Amino acid sequence: MKRDAPGYRLHRWDACTMCGAPASDFRVKGVRLDRHQGLRPRRQSGACTTVVRCKGCGLIMCQPLPLPLDIAQHYEMEPEDYWSREDVEQAASRFRHEAVHARELLDDRSDLRALDVGAGLGGGMLSLQREGFDVFGLEPSASFRKFAVESMGVDEGRLTLSSLEEADYPAASFDFVAFSAVLEHLPDPGAALERASRWLRPGGLMQAEVPSSDWLMGRLLNLYYRAIGTSFVTNTSPMHPPFHLFEFTERAFRMHGQRAGYQVEELTRIPGSTFLPRAADTVLRPLMRMTRGELQLSVWLRTHS
Numbered sequence: 085m086k087r088d089a090p091g092y093r094l095h096r097w098d099a100c101t102m103c104g105a106p107a108s109d110f111r112v113k114g115v116r117l118d119r120h121q122g123l124r125p126r127r128q129s130g131a132c133t134t135v136v137r138c139k140g141c142g143l144i145m146c147q148p149l150p151l152p153l154d155i156a157q158h159y160e161m162e163p164e165d166y167w168s169r170e171d172v173e174q175a176a177s178r179f180r181h182e183a184v185h186a187r188e189l190l191d192d193r194s195d196l197r198a199l200d201v202g203a204g205l206g207g208g209m210l211s212l213q214r215e216g217f218d219v220f221g222l223e224p225s226a227s228f229r230k231f232a233v234e235s236m237g238v239d240e241g242r243l244t245l246s247s248l249e250e251a252d253y254p255a256a257s258f259d260f261v262a263f264s265a266v267l268e269h270l271p272d273p274g275a276a277l278e279r280a281s282r283w284l285r286p287g288g289l290m291q292a293e294v295p296s297s298d299w300l301m302g303r304l305l306n307l308y309y310r311a312i313g314t315s316f317v318t319n320t321s322p323m324h325p326p327f328h329l330f331e332f333t334e335r336a337f338r339m340h341g342q343r344a345g346y347q348v349e350e351l352t353r354i355p356g357s358t359f360l361p362r363a364a365d366t367v368l369r370p371l372m373r374m375t376r377g378e379l380q381l382s383v384w385l386r387t388h389s
Contacts, residue, residue, distance in 0.1 A: 091157060094148035101274035103339040105140030110147060113137055114317035119324050125316045135319050142333035144297045144319050149329060151271050158327045159225040163205055166325065175236060178207030179264060182291055183215045186260050189289055197258045201248050202266035206232025222246050248276050256285045263292035268328045278344045287389040293382045297331040300377030301358055337383050349386040353378035
């Protein structure tokens with residue numbers, strides 16, 4: 085890596101982080117600005133990076149990938165400035181359904197231990213704790229960790245100020261590792277899954293909720309950008325909130341699992357919002373389901389026994 089742009093270092097991929105396909109198998113989709121592009125991207129100015137899609141597994145990423153020189157550049161802000169007001173207000177109930185389901189999928193085990201990667205405001209840790217998990221967390225943002233401890237009541241000794249890449253645990257330390265809405269923010273999600281899987285006991289679980297590479301609204305907006313004669317695309321947001329670096333497919337997880345020693349236990353497609361007037365939802369939501377073009381994927385991954 086080298087410093088090629090103010091505040092960023094640029095990482096050029098030699099191969100896909102999920103399926104291992106060489107960079108020669110990446111197909112260029114277009115370019116992404118370092119800010120929201122809107123419907124008139126020609127009126128915007130700023131730095132761009134190229135967005136590509138891996139022909140092997142469908143993963144969407146930037147080539148090169150702009151990474152902040154310091155994580156504080158992206159995430160060291162007040163929680164209210166990053167999350168919506170509704171997210172902050174509902175933080176205590178975050179991850180409740182996933183915590184219950186994790187318990188169900190691990191029902192033959194006792195003394196369950198969990199790790200919440202990117203614990204954020206701490207709601208996931210509290211939900212797992214309520215389901216009987218002995219839970220620990222990692223959070224790289226000091227401001228987010230402070231909110232979790234001081235406003236949510238998370239045990240300070242259980243929430244470590246650290247990124248996943250800097251953390252280390254003995255092998256077979258946990259039964260469950262929660263990524264929630266985290267993988268798309270990490271510089272190398274394939275390596276992150278491999279690292280976390282080593283911390284799991286045989287037959288343990290990982291869960292992640294990630295943006296889909298095939299979101300219908302993104303595909304329609306890309307067609308619009310092309311129709312007005314530009315090369316812009318809406319995929320990813322590497323240099324502006326919410327700082328998404330990747331978009332995923334089911335195939336990407338299945339192929340990566342073959343390399344990393346896990347299998348896809350369950351996958352759910354989450355429609356999310358169309359960000360259009362409600363009347364449009366009556367047409368677009370069924371079309372999402374028909375084309376598998378939902379906004380997000382929720383994946384449950386089980387390591388080999």
